[in-house]
Amino acid sequence: MKLKAGIIGCGSIAKFRHAPEYKANPYIDEIVFYDRNPERAEILADQFAGSVAASLDDLITDPTIDIISDCSSNEFHPINSVKALLAGKHVLCEKPIALTIEGAEQIVQAQKTSSKKLMIDHNQRFTRAHQKARQLIENKELGEVLTFKTSFGHAGPERWGINKTKSTWFFSKERSGLGVAGDLGIHKIDLLHYLLNDGINQVSAFQGSLDKTGITGEPIEVCDNLVCTLKTAGGRIGTASFSWTYYGEEDNSTIIYLTGGIIKIYHDKDYPLLVIEKDGSIAKYQLETIQTNDDQTNSGVIDSFVDSVLHNKKPAVTGEDALVSLKVLLGIVKAAETATVVQVNQSTAKLETKNV
Numbered sequence: 001m002k003l004k005a006g007i008i009g010c011g012s013i014a015k016f017r018h019a020p021e022y023k024a025n026p027y028i029d030e031i032v033f034y035d036r037n038p039e040r041a042e043i044l045a046d047q048f049a050g051s052v053a054a055s056l057d058d059l060i061t062d063p064t065i066d067i068i069s070d071c072s073s074n075e076f077h078p079i080n081s082v083k084a085l086l087a088g089k090h091v092l093c094e095k096p097i098a099l100t101i102e103g104a105e106q107i108v109q110a111q112k113t114s115s116k117k118l119m120i121d122h123n124q125r126f127t128r129a130h131q132k133a134r135q136l137i138e139n140k141e142l143g144e145v146l147t148f149k150t151s152f153g154h155a156g157p158e159r160w161g162i163n164k165t166k167s168t169w170f171f172s173k174e175r176s177g178l179g180v181a182g183d184l185g186i187h188k189i190d191l192l193h194y195l196l197n198d199g200i201n202q203v204s205a206f207q208g209s210l211d212k213t214g215i216t217g218e219p220i221e222v223c224d225n226l227v228c229t230l231k232t233a234g235g236r237i238g239t240a241s242f243s244w245t246y247y248g249e250e251d252n253s254t255i256i257y258l259t260g261g262i263i264k265i266y267h268d269k270d271y272p273l274l275v276i277e278k279d280g281s282i283a284k285y286q287l288e289t290i291q292t293n294d295d296q297t298n299s300g301v302i303d304s305f306v307d308s309v310l311h312n313k314k315p316a317v318t319g320e321d322a323l324v325s326l327k328v329l330l331g332i333v334k335a336a337e338t339a340t341v342v343q344v345n346q347s348t349a350k351l352e353t354k355n356v
């Protein structure tokens, strides 16, 4: 059986991940592109031998399209993904699922109403080093997790997005909403939930617009750096740093400290996973490296979503998973804005991450 995919939003994530990964998937026979800037859709249709939809309605009401990737900017996810789900399409929505709890809940509700598949692109769960680390933690091979630190930083979205200037939507409060926290931080919150299978429920944080300036020359209106401390329901404590000002080299690393040793992920260029036992002995795993802005490899996300549609399986990252992570992230931003410790209300969504 072959499926047809549609993509809303033909910027960088569509160009570097969704389109090439649909193109490489043997069960996808065509990609239809839509962007509110039609030229961008034309360019990707040419590059990936697909076609162009003239409007959002044309795309989501096309009866031959089975799957839609929502690669629009953050503020449009609740509009586009809800419309696509209610039009009967399976939806792979980019992160963050939304900028507000209400927006995320609208998407989750639309999935329930339509009974179509919904997955959110929290792609950190799909790398081999993260999967191996989760397995080691789940099997208690190094005992219990005590504490952790994680970091995600690069030189900034004005080098990544399709608009490579200071007027990028990533710098706009109204459009990106949460700055580097919504761009990179949400990935690490989801990753911690996945690795620990334990929900973060207390947070404190500092944020700042330290170096990026907008078109007026003033500091940008969203944070370009955020550093936070996190406590899980299971009592683990740790730190996370998110940055758009790590110039020269990306950092996507995580360290988990357990009663029986240490797991280091993406610290060593040659060995993406290091497992250090209590006695100092080190096991080095030569697993594939993680994608960086300058080195795009297959994330596995599209293949996983297509597989869940074809075989009627629960998607690897559900709307509910993404809602839990968004609640934590909004708690972190509130903690930074109010200089307080914030309790995260997880009552409406239970954390139960699944193995990918």
Ligand SMILES: NC(=O)c1ccc[n+]([C@@H]2O[C@H](COP(=O)([O-])OP(=O)(O)OC[C@H]3O[C@@H](n4cnc5c(N)ncnc54)[C@H](O)[C@@H]3O)[C@@H](O)[C@H]2O)c1
Pocket: 008, 009, 010, 011, 012, 013, 014, 034, 035, 036, 037, 040, 071, 072, 073, 074, 076, 080, 094, 095, 096, 121, 122, 123, 160, 161, 162, 163, 169, 183
């Ligand atoms: N999973 C990841 O690792 C990852 C990485 C980067 C970006 N993203 C996410 O992907 C989404 C897109 O980011 P990007 O980097 O491709 O940005 P981008 O600016 O490069 O591209 C966004 C595109 O969407 C189009 N667009 C915006 N709103 C639209 C609408 N309502 N209808 C149709 N087209 C619309 C724009 O014209 C633009 O071409 C964002 O939500 C972002 O957070 C995810």
